[in-house]
Amino acid sequence: MVETIECVRIKNLQAYYGESHVLHGVDLHVNRGEVVTLLGRNGSGRTTTLRSLMGLMGRCTGTIQIQGKDVLGIPPHKIARMGVGYCPEERGIFASLSCEENLLLPPQIAEGGMSVAEIYRLFPNLQERANSPGTKLSGGEQQMLAIARILRTGARVLLLDEISEGLAPVIVQTLDRAIRALKKQGYTIILVEQNFRFAAPLADRFYIMEHGRVVEGFEARELESKMNMLHEFLGV
Numbered sequence: 001m002v003e004t005i006e007c008v009r010i011k012n013l014q015a016y017y018g019e020s021h022v023l024h025g026v027d028l029h030v031n032r033g034e035v036v037t038l039l040g041r042n043g044s045g046r047t048t049t050l051r052s053l054m055g056l057m058g059r060c061t062g063t064i065q066i067q068g069k070d071v072l073g074i075p076p077h078k079i080a081r082m083g084v085g086y087c088p089e090e091r092g093i094f095a096s097l098s099c100e101e102n103l104l105l106p107p108q109i110a111e112g113g114m115s116v117a118e119i120y121r122l123f124p125n126l127q128e129r130a131n132s133p134g135t136k137l138s139g140g141e142q143q144m145l146a147i148a149r150i151l152r153t154g155a156r157v158l159l160l161d162e163i164s165e166g167l168a169p170v171i172v173q174t175l176d177r178a179i180r181a182l183k184k185q186g187y188t189i190i191l192v193e194q195n196f197r198f199a200a201p202l203a204d205r206f207y208i209m210e211h212g213r214v215v216e217g218f219e220a221r222e223l224e225s226k227m228n229m230l231h232e233f234l235g236v
């Protein structure tokens, strides 16, 4: 049962890269324990929304609240300390470190982070590859490692950007199982995805973004009735 305690609230978020105005009033919220998917075409503003939430956008205005606290303008390390973990599209695995060294790198920021043993239960591939250098890991292993790394820190709100991108179906299945396991454990997850088939069965709610705005929001049970609209916006 998902409790309705608000975890993230974004109101009228505007964000800029230099002179370029890319978010034009994003509104969304995520309740504790929910998996919420942000869908949209390339360039619709999903990554920028995650970056804003994480405190990584130089210039943005509006309101961002985490557990009811205003966080706009707060630096990334403080957002992390509030229990938010960001898994960026580019993964950021250190090539010169082993798989396990990469895993152990980020500091623990909160109680209740997963132990290495728990992480290896969730992603057995990583245990097999514990001593392999970052460069030798496959794309799928790097992606699992990028997710695993934030689980160790104690983050309970996970911002996952295009985690299924470019991965073989068998790896996407592993990620699907991992997300389901995390949801069962009460994690709150924002899933930015292009891959509708991966995201759709996982999500409690959906937001559709276009041109730096949320143009639609609906619940999983409404999905069937939204397929025409999704087809129009995403070509799915």
Ligand SMILES: Nc1ncnc2c1ncn2[C@@H]1O[C@H](COP(=O)(O)OP(=O)(O)O)[C@@H](O)[C@H]1O
Pocket: 017, 020, 022, 040, 041, 042, 043, 044, 045, 046, 047, 048, 049
């Ligand atoms: N570093 C950047 N500098 C300038 N413009 C950017 C940068 N990153 C993204 N943009 C622009 O911001 C808009 C939103 O991009 P983004 O949030 O990455 O979209 P999405 O993740 O949905 O594909 C796009 O028009 C993109 O071209």
Ligand SMILES: [Mg+2]
Pocket: 046, 047, 048, 089, 161
């Ligand atoms: Mg993106």
